[in-house]
Amino acid sequence: QVQLQESGPGLVKPSQTLSLTCTVSGGSISSGGYYWNWVRQHPGKGLEWIGYIYYSGSTYYSPSLKSRVTISVDTSKNQFSLKLSSVTAADTAVYYCASQGCTACGFGYWGQGTLVTVSS
Amino acid sequence: QSVLTQPPSASGTPGQRVTISCSGSSSNIGSNTVNWYQQLPGTAPKLLIYRNNQRPSGVPDRFSGSKSGTSASLAVSGLQSEDEADYYCATWDDNLNNWVFGGGTKLTVL
Numbered sequence: 044q045v046q047l048q049e050s051g052p053g054l055v056k057p058s059q060t061l062s063l064t065c066t067v068s069g070g071s072i073s074s075g076g077y078y079w080n081w082v083r084q085h086p087g088k089g090l091e092w093i094g095y096i097y098y099s100g101s102t103y104y105s106p107s108l109k110s111r112v113t114i115s116v117d118t119s120k121n122q123f124s125l126k127l128s129s130v131t132a133a134d135t136a137v138y139y140c141a142s143q144g145c146t147a148c149g150f151g152y153w154g155q156g157t158l159v160t161v162s163s
Numbered sequence: 164q165s166v167l168t169q170p171p172s173a174s175g176t177p178g179q180r181v182t183i184s185c186s187g188s189s190s191n192i193g194s195n196t197v198n199w200y201q202q203l204p205g206t207a208p209k210l211l212i213y214r215n216n217q218r219p220s221g222v223p224d225r226f227s228g229s230k231s232g233t234s235a236s237l238a239v240s241g242l243q244s245e246d247e248a249d250y251y252c253a254t255w256d257d258n259l260n261n262w263v264f265g266g267g268t269k270l271t272v273l
Binding site: 092146148149153156 | 165195196198200206207208209210212213214219251253255259260261262263264265266267
């Protein structure tokens with residue numbers, strides 16, 4: 044059973060870079076065919092997809108966030124990470140990491156989520 | 164405003180059958196399969212239905228999904244109190260090149 048766990052600062056100052064890590068257990072992040080995603084949820088609102096990194100290392104980002112997002116992977120630690128630059132209060136949200144077994148499979152495994160607040 | 168349109172709320176009594184709709188367009192639901200997620204209060208979303216009507220292992224067969232044209236729906240039969248949650252539809256949008264979600268439907272068991 045694959046498990047995902049987000050970690051990182053819960054408070055980030057405006058204009059700084061938000062950095063989160065997702066640790067994968069119960070399976071290898073290098074497993075063929077898997078997409079490793081980041082999704083966020085603004086307080087009391089719906090879900091917003093941020094982007095993914097494919098097991099091969101290729102990435103794809105939401106066009107609306109593309110200029111500020113970087114997703115990377117560390118296979119030695121079985122982790123993947125999210126960096127979101129130039130944050131504002133509008134980036135305050137619960138951030139989830141989620142895995143996807145194929146393009147049409149849906150996000151089958153999710154982390155518990157971590158609240159990141161952008162405030163000075 | 165969400166790309167996919169869901170009713171903000173739905174309700175039913177225990178044992179009833181409830182359906183939740185999800186309306187999109189030719190560039191999203193019309194071209195791609197639909198997934199549904201259940202989010203219990205204070206928890207992460209959980210995949211409920213994928214590829215329009217497939218249930219992951221462990222999801223009760225009380226939950227079913229369907230798609231027709233540019234709309235999809237989730238049906239919950241034999242409603243139980245533990246089904247009280249937010250439900251989201253999702254699919255890929257070929258124009259936006261993005262995963263898109265519905266705004267969510269809060270299901271209340273009366």
